[in-house]
Amino acid sequence: MLPITDLSPTGSLVREPMTAEAAADLSRAFKAIADPGRLRLLSLIAAHQGGEACVCDLTEPLGLTQPTVSHHLKVLVDAGLLTRDKRGVWAFFAVVPATFDRLAAVLSSATGSGPFASPDPAGSRASAGGTH
Amino acid sequence: MLPITDLSPTGSLVREPMTAEAAADLSRAFKAIADPGRLRLLSLIAAHQGGEACVCDLTEPLGLTQPTVSHHLKVLVDAGLLTRDKRGVWAFFAVVPATFDRLAAVLSSATGSGPFASPDPAGSRASAGGTH
DNA sequence: CCAAGACATCGACTTCTGTCAATGTGCCCG
DNA sequence: CGGGCACATTGACAGAAGTCGATGTCTTGG
Numbered sequence: 001m002l003p004i005t006d007l008s009p010t011g012s013l014v015r016e017p018m019t020a021e022a023a024a025d026l027s028r029a030f031k032a033i034a035d036p037g038r039l040r041l042l043s044l045i046a047a048h049q050g051g052e053a054c055v056c057d058l059t060e061p062l063g064l065t066q067p068t069v070s071h072h073l074k075v076l077v078d079a080g081l082l083t084r085d086k087r088g089v090w091a092f093f094a095v096v097p098a099t100f101d102r103l104a105a106v107l108s109s110a111t112g113s114g115p116f117a118s119p120d121p122a123g124s125r126a127s128a129g130g131t132h
Numbered sequence: 133m134l135p136i137t138d139l140s141p142t143g144s145l146v147r148e149p150m151t152a153e154a155a156a157d158l159s160r161a162f163k164a165i166a167d168p169g170r171l172r173l174l175s176l177i178a179a180h181q182g183g184e185a186c187v188c189d190l191t192e193p194l195g196l197t198q199p200t201v202s203h204h205l206k207v208l209v210d211a212g213l214l215t216r217d218k219r220g221v222w223a224f225f226a227v228v229p230a231t232f233d234r235l236a237a238v239l240s241s242a243t244g245s246g247p248f249a250s251p252d253p254a255g256s257r258a259s260a261g262g263t264h
Numbered sequence: 265c266c267a268a269g270a271c272a273t274c275g276a277c278t279t280c281t282g283t284c285a286a287t288g289t290g291c292c293c294g
Numbered sequence: 295c296g297g298g299c300a301c302a303t304t305g306a307c308a309g310a311a312g313t314c315g316a317t318g319t320c321t322t323g324g
Binding site: 067068088089 | 315316320322
């Protein structure tokens, strides 16, 4: 129900492996995007008039039924990637750029200082092999 | 088997919705990251000595069996997120920053010019509601 | 107040995914 | 050359996820 508590809960883990809790939170967010239909939904909504769209605008171009589209939209809203705004009979959905940025920051950290950054890209192979 | 053909196959779709093929490619990449164990694996490898680690270094901190860890590593290698380098009896895995950057670029495009960018964040609501 | 439209929810089904035990493969040391 | 070690593969299973038809809820228009 809650979108995402914290996408980088462990700022001190820059040089330490991610905790199981942090990994679970992150995986919840990435699972929401790891679906072809939902990716197309996000793209369709972003490319739509005014950056928002209702369900009836998305059902046909996706080739999925209305309940399925509604289900995917709920997943995206729960993940904090979309906002739902019900006006009259229609429900308008719009992207939340901040959430995308936070996820992007985690991934781009591979070449920066995040959880996927290599402290020593090439060197100190003295103890390579670890405890063996 | 092939890592990822192209993470942004449709550069011209900046203002057009993503194609089904592009969405399928992207979802394959994100599915690889959308798992708590694999996220921790990536983090563990990046934080390890020299930015690389073998299976035996990862089994115990993850709390998963060796076949399961090996399976996850294969998924990550197939997605182009890790490289495998077999030296002697050990197989060393290292992160591929370029792949992370490409995925991050797709997500950060929500506030830029990518597939998730809103052409008109607030305005031109004249035709809001589309065909209704 | 009733009918119609837009969307959400439910129930059921199929497929995908993560996990493990058991086994196979290749390398190294004695 | 034979035994042990690191890792990959296989087969089987439980749980999760995507999809649809049917139905419920709410709003608007007549």
